[in-house]
Amino acid sequence: MLIGKDKKTTIISQLILTFLAIIFSLPILVMFKISFIGKGFVENYLQVLRFAYTWKFFYNSLIVSTFTILIVLTLSIIAAYSLSKLKPIAKNTFFNLILIGLMVPGAALIVPIFLLFLKFNLFKSYLAMILPISAGIIPFAILLFKNYMDNIPNDLIEAAKIDGAGPLYILRKIILPLSSSISVVVIIWTFLMTWNDYATALFFVRDKELLPVTHLPNYFNMATMSAGNIPDYGPFFACLVLISLPIMLVYLFLQKYIEDGITAGASKN
């Protein structure tokens, strides 16, 4: 075995892991702690929950996340399927070009995309967020799906072909059911990226009503004149906690799938 199953090794391991775990959980504990200062736990959270825009922003984030997930799933599954199981011309070229998408820094994208949105007047629509974020996630999703699909044995596919199945049928009836765990991973990853996004909304959303939940903390600054934006720490951190809550819940319930999925996606790189 890799590491001993004897008592001594186990205890040492437990101690080291506990030590690491304590250190790793400290910042989160700090975050919770700060959300209690000032006016007190209940009052801080209530202040956030009572704020007019809180529910609107949560709703916006939900809409954007949902549609982004739909777009990313649909487009990356079929692209990965083709790159993995079909024979498109210039397969490698396409794949490499798609991966280049991972390397472009955000700052480079602002101006050109802005001009594009201007032409199509997308600023006051949810698309202003959905489209750029989807574009950002698709390369990674394709990577995950392709790696996973590469591991699906071809005999099943061959058998289906012999029975006269076309590529779409194979995709629907064979590949998709077998890709459920990686699909869950992509869904969770996309949800995370979309929910936590700040910059896209900053640049491309010009309507206050459409802002996502990540912009909520901006409204909890101390009301000092001309002082700029100093957070009113209590409610501000309460806000941060509330923003993280949905992700925490999603993660807690689905963490098993994340592990299985990233496992599977990474096993052949």
Place this chain on the structure above:
Amino acid sequence: MNLFFKYFILAYSLILFSSTSKAEVTYSCWNCMTLDTDAEGNPNGAHEDFNAAAPNIKLVAVQYPYGDYVQSLALSMRTGTSDDLMAFQVGSMLSTYAEYLEDLTPYAEKEWGANWKDKFLSVGIEQTTVDGRLVALPQVMSAAGALWYNQTILDKYDLSVPTNWDEWISVSNILKDNGVVGFMHGAKDSWINYDLFIGIANELDPGKIYEAEAGNISWTHDSLVKATSLWGEMFSNGIMQEGALGNAQYPDVHQAFTSGKAAMMTMGTWNNFSTFTNSGLNGSKESYGFTEDFKYGITGLPDMNGDGKHGRLFASPDVSIGMSASSGNKEEAWSALKVIIEDLQSTYAKDLWVSSMNGVPFDLSDATSDFAKEALNYQLGMAENAYGKREFIYSEIKAALGDALQNVAVGNMSALEAMQLVEKASQTVKR
């Protein structure tokens, strides 16, 4: 019958809405001076005053965090999608956007006559005029370079406000030995570093820094090198607190000074409200958790050139407002702008802003004490005698100076080396 009613209601609403519809003027700002509405949609102070002064205009003012505002402004201006009115800082920001802003001179002349300039503080109008065009009007002025002190604390240790450099060092060190920060400075924030440096430079040799910016003299001029050198010394000779580079002016320095943990700081007139009014001070007390009624005073920076006089203030418009050249309703926008600039000065005076217009004193009705009133009047006198400005026109110089100041503060460079770099940047500017 049904159809008739539908059309009737439609027509009626159209008539209703068209006759009572107000002209809508949009305004975006990072500090809307309470011209906006709060989170629930209720108008803030100045907005109510605006509605009273201009009931036919619907002003839609939206406040954005400063960083967000600056980032999205470039895009909206270029593409003509910006609001009718926008807030600007003078200097490089205003110069850059000037080409997209309406020249307000004809509007001003029509509104106030040929001598309209007399209504305003000249130092304000100078800075909102770019290439001969009046591209913005100053809303309120901010005069910086003052030394704020806590008289209560000084009295406690039998000290008086330093009047020269050596006293500054000794007073600060005595306070330090007693567990109080002498002069607290938020060196993390570049804007207050510029203020302090300009203050020192102007005290040593008034106006040389502006000549250097204009390219008339080198940045390696003796007085500027000396200013840089003094600036660097402050970080190690006990005047400033330890770790000044890690503190922000807001909230760190503001909190420490107002709550009595630091005896001195450099600030300007924009900070008046939170310190000298009951409403402002109570807000500070609640946020910072202290109760004592300190006596805060204002004077100039200590004498550093040996002429026996403390430093003078220098001022720039704090917020200036311009009109988009591609606005769809310029006449209404001008009407709104006129109200914001002229009619609401009494509103701003209540919050102890220095007005951009002549003849508008502070409104001292909510001042905390007589001592406060004295301090404010002294400050107003200094502001009226202000010399020079706070903002730089050339972003190359501003950036290079910011780097220079930080490098000297950290000890990476000597004052001369730092100024040489600024001079190098200055020479790349296309004047």
Place this chain on the structure above:
Amino acid sequence: MNLQKSNFKDILYILPSFIFITIFFFYPIGYIFGISFFDWNGVSQNKNFVGLENYKNFFVDPIARKALGNQILWGIITISSQMFLGLSMAILLRSKVRFKIVYKIIFFFPNIISIAVVAYVFNRIYDNNFGELNYFLEMIKLNILTHPWLGDPDTALYCLMVANIWQWTGFSFLLYHAGLTQINEDLYESARIDGANIFNIVRNIVIPLLKPTHIALLILGVIGTLKTFDIIYLTTRGGPARSTEFLSTYVFQKGIIEFKASYASTIALMIVLIALALTIIQVKAYKRG
């Protein structure tokens, strides 16, 4: 084996994704490539053509050099720390410890919260006057160690590295955990019989066999380092004295704050080129090794 020739029809599946990527990545790259040859402030209607001047300036720019140096240092320390810690955690969790699920959750948790949250929390922890770190040091009477963490150019970058390592180690941990499940346990048995201890096994069996995972983490780590922006922007903005400046934050400052859009585009382009070059090098090294 599938004997079908490559065909055009199968490209249709890739097309929608590719169109997205063209619009949101290739078009912007082309755009910034274009304006990098001008002198433009990002706002004005006027631009002057200046050829390669921006590129020339970039290569002699001391700040760009410092920023790149910072990023290289950051990359080396954060990536190696994440890999070391991640691998250690993965190995330790193969023992018979209890509450494995709790550890897994705690280690991966930092990876899922928003970067803005991470930044604000660490800003607060490192705060000179009210921060938890200095407060803790004072509590255990180590006052001498209290420090303006983010205000000292010598410590600021390292403090931010801690935040980054905290956030991303869980990801390395997860990948190593996956990698370990694929190693045949018999290898360990034979090694044990030959008298090897845990350290020998790790060095001679585990680490070599995990090469694909190492490579994946290295590539993602390098790309991630080059794109790092939010944590710096939300804490130190590149200060003090440029000690935490990165090329990515430098792009932002030049482009948005200083109104030098063309120079900013040049820097952004260099970031893409560097990322490309490093990735190609790493992939080639992998294929060769």
